[in-house]
Amino acid sequence: MSTENPEETDSEIAKPNISGKDVTFLRTIRTLNATHDVGNEEIGAPATTGRIRELSGLVRSEVQHRLKRSEKMTDLITVHSAPVYNNGQRGPKSAELTEAGEQVLEQVTRGDLSIEGLATPEDIERLEKELVDIKQTLSEFEESPTGAFDEKKTERVNKLFEMMVTFMNAFEAMDVDLDEHRPETE
Incomplete structure (x- = not known):
């Protein structure tokens, strides 16, 4: 919370401007990490880039953007670097939700956070x-x-x-x- 504006609350900070695809991305990470094993100790989490694409329906560039460059995702996910194996090949990146990411999904589920293109509880x-x-x-x-x-x-x-x-x-x-x-x- 900012010290410059004491009226700012945690709930205001926790309400980022995210899209329906961002919510799909976050829900996919949550689901994969809850339902899959890592399978390889060098990979940080089960939600690998390939699994995220497969389950979410997002294309490679949409997943990569959210993992690498999206300012919106910075506080919502932790990205694990792709491991480099003995043969020099790189493994997949993986991701986990942070506590803030979990809170955002809870706000969406309750209808406290409206997302353009995403159904509200009333819908x-x-x-x-x-x-x-x-x-x-x-x-x-x-x-x-x-x-x-x-x-x-x-x-x-x-x-x-x-x-x-x-x-x-x-x-x-x-x-x-x-x-x-x-x-x-x-």
Whole structure:
């Protein structure tokens, strides 16, 4: 906290201007470090550049920018240098969230930190309600004997069926073999 402005609070400092992709990047690091083993003691954390790209859907340049040059990420992640192996090859860089990074993700989850392009808790609640309505509508179609027909089409199909039965009965009464009149199909 700055000594020049005593009104500045920790929560103001902990609210960086980050994007939806930044949140995806941070969440990916958290998930990878919580669910994967390091696998190699020379690598600082399981969240390696390749794993971050694979899980987040971010491209190489987006991951590299956040690991190397992004001022926004400076206090939110710790970047572990790529190890150099005995054969001279470099391993992947890896990253971990700092306490500040964890706090930012918690603020996003609670809805205390709005991110452009990222759904708010209210957006999620509205979408969940819409999803329930869509599921209800689909189940009504599935439960209907005519599927996705509206009432008018259902009525027309029922009339056609009744007419078909009437014609079949009439042809049968006239001793007409309908099989002789069916078109040939393969």
